[in-house]
Amino acid sequence: MVEIRQARYFVAVAEELHFGRAAERLRMSQPPLSQAIKQLERQLGCELLHRTQRSVALSPAGAVFLDRCRALIRQAEDAEIAARHAATGRGGRVNVGAVASAFSWPLPLVLEQFHEALPDIEVRAQEIDTHEAGAGLLDRTLDWAIVRQTAPVRGTTATSLFVDRFVAALPVGHPAAGTDGPLDLADLSGDTWVWLHRHISPDYHDAMAAMCRTAGFSPVPAHWARSVTSQIAMVECGLGVTVVPAAASAARPAVRFRPLRHATATIELTAMTRSIPGALAERLTVIATQLTTAHTPPRHN
Numbered sequence: 001m002v003e004i005r006q007a008r009y010f011v012a013v014a015e016e017l018h019f020g021r022a023a024e025r026l027r028m029s030q031p032p033l034s035q036a037i038k039q040l041e042r043q044l045g046c047e048l049l050h051r052t053q054r055s056v057a058l059s060p061a062g063a064v065f066l067d068r069c070r071a072l073i074r075q076a077e078d079a080e081i082a083a084r085h086a087a088t089g090r091g092g093r094v095n096v097g098a099v100a101s102a103f104s105w106p107l108p109l110v111l112e113q114f115h116e117a118l119p120d121i122e123v124r125a126q127e128i129d130t131h132e133a134g135a136g137l138l139d140r141t142l143d144w145a146i147v148r149q150t151a152p153v154r155g156t157t158a159t160s161l162f163v164d165r166f167v168a169a170l171p172v173g174h175p176a177a178g179t180d181g182p183l184d185l186a187d188l189s190g191d192t193w194v195w196l197h198r199h200i201s202p203d204y205h206d207a208m209a210a211m212c213r214t215a216g217f218s219p220v221p222a223h224w225a226r227s228v229t230s231q232i233a234m235v236e237c238g239l240g241v242t243v244v245p246a247a248a249s250a251a252r253p254a255v256r257f258r259p260l261r262h263a264t265a266t267i268e269l270t271a272m273t274r275s276i277p278g279a280l281a282e283r284l285t286v287i288a289t290q291l292t293t294a295h296t297p298p299r300h301n
Contacts, residue, residue: 002040004076007069009036010048014066015155015275017056025138025155070276077278092121094280097128097136098146099201100229101248102269105297106161107146110288117287121280129226130201133272144281146288148228148245149203149268155275159285161292162269164245166211168258169231171238182261185215185243192240194231195221204228207265208243214263245269247297 012022013033023030041048048062058066081092098107103125111123128136128145134153136142152158168188170177176187189212198205212219223239225231228248235242236254245267249257271288273281 002043002069002072004073006036006040007072009033010040010062011066011069011073011276012155013037013049013056014058014062014069017058019056021154027139073276074278077276081279092280094121094123094284095141095143096123096125096145096284097133097142098125099130099148100127100227101245102146103127104250105247106269106288106292106295109291109295110284113287113291114284118280118283127227130204131199137272137274143273143278144284145272147270147272148201149270150272151202153272157273157275157277159271159273159289160268161271161288162247162297163266164247164269164297165266166207166243166260166263167246167249168260169235169242169244169249170256170258171235171241172254172256173238174241174256176258177256181259183258184261185211185263186217188241189215189217189219191219192222193219194223194225194234194240194242195219196225196228196231200226204267207267211243211260211263211265214265 009022009026012025013019016022016025019030019034023033026033037049044061044065046061047059048065050057050059084092096107096111107125111125114121114123128142128147130147130150133142133145133147133150134156137145137156138153146161150158168176168183168185174191176183196205196208209218223234225234228244231242231244232248232252232255234240236252238254243260246257246259247269269292271285273285277285
């Protein structure tokens with residue numbers, strides 16, 4: 001009979017198609033992992049992986065076995081939740097990570113509906129940067145995350161929740177803050193800029209940079225933020241101008257948000273889970289998808 005430990009080992013190798021990366025993901029050395037997979041193949045009496053000196057590929061039997069292993073792991077996680085519920089009257093815990101702006105929208109609505117459906121589930125939340133989500137999911141310190149658009153991470157699944165356009169964020173005393181209608185981004189070329197570190201959210205940073213290049217300039221950042229919320233707070237302090245996703249433009253008395261003329265760059269809000277997410281993470285993704293489809297974020301000038 002296949003053990004959960006064997007299933008986890010095989011899923012890691014099958015998804016990475018590289019024993020070294022799979023061993024790193026499992027936080028173990030490579031030789032025991034290779035031996036465990038060979039033992040599994042002997043146990044099953046068939047080849048699960050085609051190996052050469054340069055590559056690893058799934059065999060037909062391995063592709064079928066991968067689906068069954070994922071289901072087995074999911075059932076084991078669900079069994080743990082059920083056991084906790086039977087023993088304590090509580091339904092378990094889910095660890096949620098989110099970028100700062102998601103705590104304004106849509107996370108409050110998602111958690112409200114989640115609590116209504118599953119009142120016995122404990123939710124533990126933490127603020128994260130986009131680049132931290134993949135590692136947190138793989139080492140199981142996170143079960144579910146909301147981040148800005150990110151590159152695929154092996155062993156995880158990303159679901160797009162909302163595609164947003166950028167708006168300009170200006171201090172209220174800025175010359176362009178007192179007018180309505182779309183703003184030409186080029187008009188801000190000579191301003192002092194608030195910027196976001198690329199390692200925090202590479203796609204977000206690159207979208208900002210691409211918009212400015214398209215508008216004919218490359219800003220020289222004077223102030224650096226670690227989140228969209230911090231960007232807006234720095235603008236509120238009068239330090240400079242920036243661009244942020246429209247969904248993050250919650251009302252601030254000292255900030256004026258202006259739409260951008262001709263700007264086509266977008267940024268996605270994304271839900272991330274492990275490739276085998278578990279029932280609670282799946283429920284959060286379903287709720288978030290339904291809510292972001294049915295409701296748009298609040299917009300403010």
